[in-house]
Amino acid sequence: MRSPIRALAVAIATASALMLSACAGLPTSGPVNPGLPLEADTQPPDISFVADPPQPGATPREIVEGFIRAGSGTRGEWATAREYLTAEARETWDPSANVTIDDFSQREYIEAGDDSIVLNVTAQATVDEAGSYDDLGGDDLELRFGLAQEDGQWRISEAPNGIVLDDARFDVVFRSYALAYFDPTWTYLVPDVRWFTTTNPATSVASALLEGGPSPWLSGAVANAVPEDVTLAARTVPVRDDGTAQVELTPGALDLDRETLDRVQTQLLESLSGAGVSAVQLTVDGQPLPASRVETRSTRVPPQPLVLVEEGFGFLAGESLEPIADLSEAIVDAGPTAVQVSADQDAAALLRGTGAVARVDAVNGWADVDTRPDLIAPTIDTGNWVWSVPRSNPQGLQAFGPDGARVDVAGAWPDATRISAMEVSRDGTRVAAVVSDGGQPAVWVAGIVRDGGVPVRLGEPWMLGSLAGPGTDMAWLDATHVGIVADVAGDTNVVEQLVGGPADVVTAPAAVTTIAPTNQAFVPRLLDTRGVLYVRRGTNWGNASGDLRVIVLGTVQGTPG
Known part of the structure; x- marks a missing residue:
């Protein structure tokens, strides 16, 4: 995914160019006035395209082309797009059913008859009515439109539900928002990325959280404090000038205890933060409900790299190494080729030079827990369970507990024949592979x-x-992104994949083998086969280890609570 600053800059530039080309009467001379500076935390503005209505005497093809263009005009629930429809079709067409994101250059309009137009598109992705993004990778789709004469003008009588946007317009009309749920222990907040229009996003986000529920793939993995009988009582969620969202709930909220209200408040506040909301006021029949935000545990990682060097294992601070008490010595003794340390830094999962997966803790030292052949680098979760799987048997996923228990984790990648990398998220609710x-x-x-x-x-x-080449390593960069090192025809790429959105691909130094997060979004660390540690600085990768040779670049699952 593009970084927030780059995405915003592209969106504003694209929208400006498209609106200028579509409008007449704008001044073309005069002084150039400076605009507002672009800050890292700037929220994308509500940019709405002004679509052209149907022109008198337009042909069936021109009507369909205009209708597709008008899909970017969201104001008035796509009022302009509805002008291209017959009176009957206006009542049945549902623009919010889905969004097809396509390659504009590949659109093909075919006149299938006097009253029928077929639009062939190359679909890159879709967004469903719940705001969930699904990558299609360039599928060919056929959209059929029926037309009829109404008051002497061609209008669309049959249209597929949803709208079609090319990727440039989609980046302007829609934006990603992270709905917030809890992990089952109510310790962490877990993001569930959705896409909504930038027109009154607070209403879309609150409605999705209060009336929808988590994405199907998260079913059973997260907790939701919102009871089924508590929903929005109003059609909109107004946001005051001071950033306070006023969320009117149905009367069932009066029966909630304070702990539940606080959790609902927390989910709403976190979910709406991406829509420019800084506070939430819950009400029933206009009367405020007492609620405050609950404390949750952060999933940020320490700023220093976690490394194995000749001097030992620990956090690299400048030229000095800070070992982890009761762990570093045992980790060095085990001879690891990959290391992941728990958030509390009291346990770790290792892939050893022997090929075995070992568990290390502060009490027992290290011990092999999985000696099956061809194991990939393991991962450790919030309960200090070590996850391990053979490269050629993705369904053979096992987890090893602190007390020596072993469980076969069912449902692991049922159709896969090979797995090359895997990591549990730092909130313990998700696994990426x-x-x-x-x-x-x-x-x-x-x-x-x-x-x-x-x-x-x-x-x-x-x-x-999908990846353009084999993936050799992966890491959760933050709560919503995973980073993957991929070998593409001999070149090393780093893929920054939004969990619930598109990916951004950047070129990396040659022969990189390992990726690890930093405490800054979109700034991963990389390690190559020579032992050089890199950190991305802008568009370049800088040497972060100097003359020091790094043997293993480890990861840590958060910071001590």
């Missing part, structure tokens, strides 16, 4: 269903997107 079914490798995620904290199965896996 790079798998293939004998063909093109792809990035998948699945929710983790637990029983009393024990990971017993994965939910229905969801493909985020």
Whole structure:
């Protein structure tokens, strides 16, 4: 996914160019006045295209072309687009049913008859009525339109529900918002990325949270404090000038205890923060409900890189190494080739030079827990369970508990034939993996269903997107993005994949093997085969280890609570 600053700049430039080309009477001379500076936390403005209405005497093809263009005009619930429809079709067409994101240059209009037009599109992705993004990778779709004469003018009598936007317009008309749920222990907030128009997004976000529920792939993996009988009582969620969203709830909210109200308040406040909301006031029949935000645990990681060097294992601070008490010595002794340390830094998962997966803790030192052949780098979760799987057997996923228990995690990547990388999210509710079914490798995620904290199965896996080459390593960069190192025809790419959206691909230094997060979004660390540590600075990768040779670049699952 494009970084927020780049995405905003592209969106504003695209919208400006498109609106200028569509409008007449704008001044073309005079002084140039400076605009507002672009800050990192600037919210994208509500940019709405002004679509042209149908022109008198337009042909059937021109009517369909105009209707497709008018799909970018969201004001008045697509009022201009509805002018292209017959009176009857206006009552049945549902523009919010889905969005098809296509390649504009590949659109093909075919006149299938005097009253029929077929539009062939190359669909890159779709967004459904719940705001969920689905990567299609360039599928060919056929959209059929029936036309009829109404008052002597051609109008569309039959149209598929939804709208079609090319990717440039989609980036302006829609924006991603993260609905917030809890992990089952009510410790962490878990984002569920959705896409809504920038026209009154507070209403769309609040409605999705209060009336929809989590995405299907997260079913059973997250907790929702909102009861089924509590929904929005008003059609809109107004936001005051001071950033306070006024959320009117149905009377069922009066029966909620304070703890539940606080959790609902927390979910709404976190979900609406992307829509420019800084406070939430819950009401029933206009009367305020007492509620405040609950404390949740952060998933940020320490700023220093976690490394194995000749001097030992620990956090690299300048030229000094800060070991982890009761862990570093045991990790060095185990001879690891990959290391992931728990958030509390009291346990770790290792892939050893022998090929075995080991567990390390502050009490027992290290011990092998999985000696099956061809294991990939393991991952450790919030309960200090170590996850391990053979490269050639993705369904053989197992988890090893702190007390020595071993469980077979059911439902793991059922159609995959190979897995090359895997990592549990820092909130413990999701697992991401790079798998293939004998063909093109792809990035998948699945929710983790637990029983009393024990990971017993994965939910229905969801493909985020395909990779142009084999993926060699992956890491959760933050709560909503995974980073993947991929080998593409001998070149190294880093794929920054939004969980619930598109990916951004950047070129990396040669021979990179490992990726790790920093405490800054979109700034991963990389390690190459020579032991050089890199950090991205703008568009370049800078040497972050100097003359020091890094043997292993580790990751850590958060910061101590």
